[in-house]
Amino acid sequence: MNVQTRNEPFSLQRRKAGGGTAPLSHWGFQNETDALTDVLLGDPAYLRHMATSSLSRKHLRENPCNIQIAQAQHKELKAAYESFGVTVHTVPPEPELAMQVYTRDSSVMTPYGAVITAMSQPWRRGENYAAIRHYESLGIPVYDMVTAGTFEGGDFNVIEEGVLLIGCGGARSNEEGSRQVASWFEQEGWEVRLAFIDEYYVHIDLMVVPVAPKLTAVCLACTEPGIVSWLKNKGHEIIDVPFEDTMALGCNFMSLGGDRIIAPTSSQKLIGQLKARGFDVAEVETAEISKTGGGIHCMAQALRRAP
Numbered sequence: 001m002n003v004q005t006r007n008e009p010f011s012l013q014r015r016k017a018g019g020g021t022a023p024l025s026h027w028g029f030q031n032e033t034d035a036l037t038d039v040l041l042g043d044p045a046y047l048r049h050m051a052t053s054s055l056s057r058k059h060l061r062e063n064p065c066n067i068q069i070a071q072a073q074h075k076e077l078k079a080a081y082e083s084f085g086v087t088v089h090t091v092p093p094e095p096e097l098a099m100q101v102y103t104r105d106s107s108v109m110t111p112y113g114a115v116i117t118a119m120s121q122p123w124r125r126g127e128n129y130a131a132i133r134h135y136e137s138l139g140i141p142v143y144d145m146v147t148a149g150t151f152e153g154g155d156f157n158v159i160e161e162g163v164l165l166i167g168c169g170g171a172r173s174n175e176e177g178s179r180q181v182a183s184w185f186e187q188e189g190w191e192v193r194l195a196f197i198d199e200y201y202v203h204i205d206l207m208v209v210p211v212a213p214k215l216t217a218v219c220l221a222c223t224e225p226g227i228v229s230w231l232k233n234k235g236h237e238i239i240d241v242p243f244e245d246t247m248a249l250g251c252n253f254m255s256l257g258g259d260r261i262i263a264p265t266s267s268q269k270l271i272g273q274l275k276a277r278g279f280d281v282a283e284v285e286t287a288e289i290s291k292t293g294g295g296i297h298c299m300a301q302a303l304r305r306a307p
Contacts, residue, residue, distance in 0.1 A: 010136050014113045015144040019187035023111040027140050029305030030111055032158045032210045035257035036086050040109075040134075040301035042101035043093035044074045049292045050098055052121065053172075053202045055247070056293035063291070070289035074101065077296065080262050080282040089303060091134045097127050102294045103301040104205075107131040108153035112188070113143035115181065120150040120172045140303065144184060149176030154203025154298055156181065159210060159231070164192045167204025195227055205297050207246055211239065211255055211279075217270060219246035241270050249286070252295030257305060262296055 008014075008024055015021050023030075027038075049065040051057040059065065081088050093100060100106075106127035108115045114135050119125045128145075135142060155167030155178065164185050168178040182192045195204050207219040208227065216236045218228060221243035231238065241251040250267030263271050265283045274281050286296060 008113075008139060008141050010139060011113075011141040012132070013144055014141045015184060019189060021112045021143070021188060024113060024141070027138075027304050028109055028111040028113065029158075029302055030161045030307060031213070031305065032302065033160075033212050033215075033255050033257055034305035034307050036084075036255075036302055036305050038087045038089060038302075038304040039081055039254075040089050040091065040103050040303050041074075041078060041081075041299060042091050042103045044071045044101045044289070045093040046095045046098055047071065047101055047289075047292065048098035050123075052099060052124075052293040054200055055202070056291065059291035065291040066288055070292065073284070073286050073289045074299070077262070077284050077286065077299065080284050081256075081300075083282065084256055084260055084262075086256065089134075089138065091130055094126070094130060097124075097130060099124055099293070100127050100130065101289070101292075102298045103131075104153040104298050105294075106153065107135070107301065108156040109140075109301055109303055110143055110185075113141040115143050115153075115156070116145040117152050118146040118150050118177055119152060120174070138303070146177050146180060148180035149174045149178075151177030151181055152203060153301070154205045154294075157204050157208060157210075159216065159236075160213065160234070162190050163234070164190050165195055165204060165208060165227070166192060167195050167197055169197045169199040169201060169203070171199035172202055193227070193230060195224060197224075202293075203298075205252060206249070206295075207241075207251055209251055209253060209255070209297055211261065211274070212257075212259065215239065215277075217241050217251050217253070219243060219251050222246065239270065239273050241267065245269060249290045249295030249298075252297040254296050254300050264290070264296055
């Protein structure tokens with residue numbers, strides 16, 4: 001479902017130089033763990049298995065994705081959001097954009113509007129243009145566009161209100177792009193921490209994803225100890241996701257707020273810990289579609305969360 005709500009004039013650069021940009025009145029969010037009302041998904045109609053990372057390349061070499069099964073899994077993922085009452089907006093598919101299903105790569109939503117990223121792989125850059133067109137159709141202005149280097153949305157991690165963890169693995173988000181985005185939010189008064197990760201891990205949301213206020217899932221085996229200490233010093237309880245599960249995108253889930261989570265079926269240790277804490281967890285099988293390079297968090301862009 002696509003619903004047009006125009007509470008803000010569309011702009012390709014809403015960011016106020018030096019900071020002081022006003023938050024949007026309808027779209028956006030302050031915290032990635034607030035109640036999700038609207039989400040942006042892709043459409044896997046033209047999905048192809050391509051080498052986007054070392055993990056997807058390994059699957060492509062040894063056991064390529066069954067596209068029909070992957071498309072069915074994405075349909076179940078969409079149904080999970082709808083079962084929780086979340087309005088699903090879908091970017092119109094384009095035959096040339098094989099990886100468009102990963103809507104977190106080409107843009108990222110903020111309290112001030114959408115950031116249009118700069119994709120590292122040339123054959124994916126058309127996704128950025130498709131994202132701009134779709135944001136205009138929804139009446140969501142663009143905060144700004146990354147111009148200093150490469151940066152992808154999986155490296156934009158709102159840990160809590162006004163606190164941002166930005167990943168930089170070099171291959172997909174490079175230091176120039178990551179620092180440009182960091183500088184924008186520092187000017188807005190946010191606390192920003194850069195996480196320099198090995199490019200094997202692709203994006204920071206492979207290993208660190210907020211669950212609920214002061215509760216964060218982290219793969220302790222591959223996350224820099226300084227990042228873990230930083231989170232703990234902010235009062236965050238850590239749920240450790242095993243390395244093997246993390247490499248299968250088991251830490252790449254979506255918090256819907258209100259103690260509701262959509263998680264991959266394979267991540268049973270995480271799911272068990274969440275259920276023990278009283279969370280309502282929708283388990284979705286994503287093993288086939290994830291062979292193409294991403295998980296549940298990668299396939300979703302939160303457009304609006306209600307505090």
